[in-house]
Amino acid sequence: MTTQRTALVTGANKGIGYAIAAGLGALGWRVGVGARDPERLADAVERLRDGGADAFAVELDVTDDASVAAAAQLLEERGGIDVLINNAGIAGGASQVPTTVDIEAMRAAVETNVFGVVRTTNALLPQLRRATSPRIVNLSSTVGSLAYHASGAPEAGPVLMAYSPTKTYLNAVTLHYVRELEGTGILINNVCPGYVSTDLNGRQGTRTPQEGAAIAITYATIGDDGPTGGYFNDAGPIPW
Numbered sequence: 001m002t003t004q005r006t007a008l009v010t011g012a013n014k015g016i017g018y019a020i021a022a023g024l025g026a027l028g029w030r031v032g033v034g035a036r037d038p039e040r041l042a043d044a045v046e047r048l049r050d051g052g053a054d055a056f057a058v059e060l061d062v063t064d065d066a067s068v069a070a071a072a073q074l075l076e077e078r079g080g081i082d083v084l085i086n087n088a089g090i091a092g093g094a095s096q097v098p099t100t101v102d103i104e105a106m107r108a109a110v111e112t113n114v115f116g117v118v119r120t121t122n123a124l125l126p127q128l129r130r131a132t133s134p135r136i137v138n139l140s141s142t143v144g145s146l147a148y149h150a151s152g153a154p155e156a157g158p159v160l161m162a163y164s165p166t167k168t169y170l171n172a173v174t175l176h177y178v179r180e181l182e183g184t185g186i187l188i189n190n191v192c193p194g195y196v197s198t199d200l201n202g203r204q205g206t207r208t209p210q211e212g213a214a215i216a217i218t219y220a221t222i223g224d225d226g227p228t229g230g231y232f233n234d235a236g237p238i239p240w
Helices: 015-026 036-050 066-077 101-132 146-151 164-179 210-220
Strands: 006-009 031-034 054-059 083-086 134-141 187-191 231-232
Touching: 006 015, 006 066, 015 031, 015 036, 031 134, 031 231, 036 054, 036 101, 036 187, 083 101, 083 210, 101 134, 101 164, 134 164, 134 210, 146 187, 164 187, 187 210, 210 231
Parallel strands: 006 031, 006 083, 031 054, 083 134, 134 187, 187 231
Antiparallel strands: none
């Protein structure tokens, strides 16, 4: 008999996070739906359940220590998790030209996109260490690639002083986790969903949330012989 696996997806009440939760639910996973807004969270869980997913609500603000601790306790009481998908993120404001960028907007972006990942990951590591095939998937972006920025590649995207560096920072943070957790069986990878049409970019993206979610689902469900410390999009590895 196969034991049902459990994942937590942060920022999962809409967009890519919701599509990841729905995709894992369709594969028979139990999915903790993490989100800050209680009403939007309840609505998302109801819609996922109506679609056949075994979903449950996890009220979670990744920028708040107490909220993350309470979420970890809830998940512990439910038997723990096998996979953590760090999807929650913010764009960092409208004007992101370096010479005029709002420092507070930069600080807020780092707090959610980087510190939020660290805070949530550390709170849930005890559960992941007990899991049979634990995985951590961090939602990064090609705009975080220093190689792309240095070469002027189109994948670097526009000048986004608040947002893009948070993904570069996240990439570095991920590699440090990989080094510390080597040999534990926890596979950690960063994935890029592409330019997805979401509230984050004012619905300007060219991909659907389902298309963007596919790569996160792939690396959440890789076998024990899968990679760790990778940075991927649909085409394969992304240069750091």
